[in-house]
Amino acid sequence: MAIRQEELSWWTKNSKVTIEQGGLSACLNLHESLSQEQELPALNYDCLVEYLRQNGVSFGVDMVACQQIVMNPRGYIGGKTRIAVGKEPINGENAQIEILIDNPHSQNPRVLEDGRVDFYNLGIVNTVLKGQILAKKTPLTEGIQGVGVGGASLMAKPGRDVRLPVGKNTHSSDDGLQLLAEADGHVSYNPRDNKINVFDVFEVKSDVDFSVGNIEFLGNVKINGSVLPGFKVVAAGNIEVTGFIDGAILEAGGDILVRGGVQMRSKGLIKASGTVRSRFMQGATVEAGVDVIVRDSIMHCHISAGRHVLMEAQKSVIVGGLVRAGEEVRTRTLGSPMATPSEVEVGVHPHLRTEMLEVQTRLKELYLHMDKTKKALALLDNMAGMANQLPPEKQALRQNLTHTYEHYQHEEEELMYRRSEIEVILLDTRNAKVFVSDVAYAGVKFTLGQQVTYLRDPQRGPIVYGITDGEITASRF
Structure with missing residues (x-):
């Protein structure tokens, strides 16, 4: 018509x-x-x-x-x-990582029939075999474009990619969708570092003393005794001590489990990228990337945990010293009736702040190297002229500099990604909490994020200290 x-x-x-x-x-x-x-x-x-x-x-x-x-x-x-x-665009799905191993950091102590908590049989050993699949990746999707009523395309947002948690003795499959173990051993997954590691085990049949000497091992270490004063145990994986630690240095890339207790007398150091567990701690300096879990008491210690400091016994107490945690501190009693000075800091993420400084320093160094390499490549390009020809030795130099510059760009991308991850964690103080189930005595200093307060009088629990509208508040839980 x-x-x-x-x-x-x-x-x-x-x-x-x-x-x-x-x-x-x-x-x-x-x-x-x-x-x-x-x-x-x-x-x-x-x-x-x-x-x-x-x-x-x-x-x-x-x-x-x-x-x-x-x-x-x-x-x-x-x-x-x-x-x-019109036809609405469908945004893409983010890539997803499925972890196919048990996470030892998420396992809780088993509660017995009589109400007590079993801190000894923790089930933290997780063995895998060579070639075993440790994680799977579901790729991102690009999304489906839409069409407006005018006939124009409406762009869809593609999904965000995520990396497989590749660590020691692990590798990705050819298609990049699976993470496989390269060797038999103990597997450890730290969500904060986003790495899955597979470690071997080194076992000491008795105490770490003069008959053994210092230990440094690229795997797990199990000590069927105590670590005596002055000795040092360094492990890329986990450390398990069936006895006590007395004035020694222990450093672990994974977790540290002390089935006895820690009595350092202000000497030595306990440092773990994962979780530190012990029956009691006295006069100790402890740094944990994830949690510090103690059954009975923390007395006059300097404790630093990336996530939680947890006291589990019915009469647990923290008194004296300084206790730091990235997110949460839980105890039955905090401080003492004698108003012993005790400090608790939550929401500080000390190890992340240190890592942020390291990332910033490395980025500055990297930019200087990239600038020098870029200038050298520009000089060689000018020498090549319109014909783009150089003597063989200069051509080889240009190829090496090009590969070096590409390597710098890749490292810059990794550092920028890690910096953004840390910034998100440091700005979030919503989980900064201190739980006291019985009593918090006078003499306790609280620092939550950037806020500070002092207890002038005892406060009976159960009580939780947190941040509301930028101020420290106390409420029942």
Whole structure:
């Protein structure tokens, strides 16, 4: 049917097309100025569709709605009718990592029938075999583009990629979708570092003393005795001590478990990237990347935990010294009736702040190297001239510098990614909490995030200290 110009003019004069929802919807409005008694011209479907096209609507036109308007325009006077619907874009899905191993950091002590907690049989050993699948990755999807009512494409947001948690003795499959163990051994997964490591075990049958000497091992270490004063045990994996630690140095890339206790007399150091567990601690300096879990008491210690400091016994106490945790401290008693000075800091993430400084320092060094390499490449390009020819030795130098610059770019990307991860954690103080189930005595200093307060009088629990509207508050839990 031919398009009549007079009918197009009528539509232009007596109606309006509006495009809404970012181009996903279009509506037609017949002006209220049209009188119900006024004689309307004969309208046809093709003319209405052409009018819509001239007003930017060419996709998703509702044929039924248009036919109804043409057949009975009076029924639509003064109303707003949807006459076209576009195709909404579908955003892509983020890549997902499925961890196929037990996470030792998430395992809780087993509660016995009599109500006591078994801190000894923790089940922290997790053995895997060479070639075993440790994690799987579901790739991101790019999303599906939409179409607006005007026919233009509506872009979809692609999903965000994530990396497999590749660590020691692990590697990704050829398709990059699986993480495999390269050797038999103990597997350790630290969510904070996003790495899965597989370690071997070195076992000491008795005490670490002069008959053994210092130990440094790229794996797990198990000591069926105590670590005596002055000795040092360093392990890339976990350290387990069945006895006591007395004035020694222990450093672990994984967890440290002391089935006896720690009595350091202000000497030595206990440092772990994962969790430190012990029956009691006295005069000790302890640094843990994840948690510090103690059954009975922490007395006059300097404790630093990336996540939690947890006291589990019914009469547990923290008194004296300084206890730091990235997120949470839990104890039954805090301080002493004698108002012994005791400090608790939560929300500080000390090891992350140190790592942030290291990342910033490395980035500055990297930018200097990249600048020098870029200038050297520019000089060689000028020497090559329009013919792009260099002597063989200069050509080899340019290739080496190009590879070096690409390596710097890759390292920069990794450092920038890690910096953004740390910044998100440091800015979040919502989980900064101190739980005291019995009593917090006078003499205790609280630091939550950037806020500081002192207890002048004892406060009976159960009570939780947190941050509300930028201020330290105390409430029941």
